[in-house]
Amino acid sequence: MSSPEPGIGDGVDAAAARWSDLVMICGKCMRRQLRTDLRRELRRMLSSRGKRDFSIIECGCLTVCSTHGITVARGSDLGGDPSRLHVFHCDDGVAALCDWVLSDQSLDRIAPRRSGE
Numbered sequence: 648m649s650s651p652e653p654g655i656g657d658g659v660d661a662a663a664a665r666w667s668d669l670v671m672i673c674g675k676c677m678r679r680q681l682r683t684d685l686r687r688e689l690r691r692m693l694s695s696r697g698k699r700d701f702s703i704i705e706c707g708c709l710t711v712c713s714t715h716g717i718t719v720a721r722g723s724d725l726g727g728d729p730s731r732l733h734v735f736h737c738d739d740g741v742a743a744l745c746d747w748v749l750s751d752q753s754l755d756r757i758a759p760r761r762s763g764e
Contacts (some may be wrong), residue, residue: 648675650654651691662730664702665702666700666702666749667700667701667704668700668702668706668721668722668723669701669702669721669722670689670701670702670704670719670720670721670761671704671705671706671709671719671720671722672685672686672689672706672718672719673705673706673707673708673709673711673717673718673719674705674706674707674708674716675707675708675712676683676708676709676711676712676717677717679714680737682717682737685717685741686703686705687750688741688747689741689744689745692741692742692745693745693748696745698749698750701748709732711732711734715734715736716734716735716736716737717730717734717735717737718732718733718734718735719734719735720733721732721733721748726751733747735747
């Protein structure tokens with residue numbers, strides 16, 4: 648029996664997503680930076696800009712563990728080699744995060760993880 652999509656089969660079915668992209672926000676970073684409302688703020692800002700087709704989820708630790716920001720990832724950035732994670736600096740404001748989500752660019756202030764961070 649042929650499956651409807653290549654690589655899908657053996658009990659795994661493809662399903663259409665109701666969103667255009669996925670944004671994952673590290674829950675551990677949000678708690679450490681005291682920004683547990685970031686997911687809700689980002690969703691509201693995207694909605695105010697007419698963009699309601701993003702899924703924004705809080706996930707477990709993404710293992711970047713920056714002491715100065717919150718690790719975020721777009722689903723569209725995770726398929727490459729290597730996958731790209733980003734650090735959102737809280738002092739940049741939610742508007743900067745929203746602009747990044749809507750762009751094809753990486754966050755400007757991303758730096759490799761340094762020892763001691």
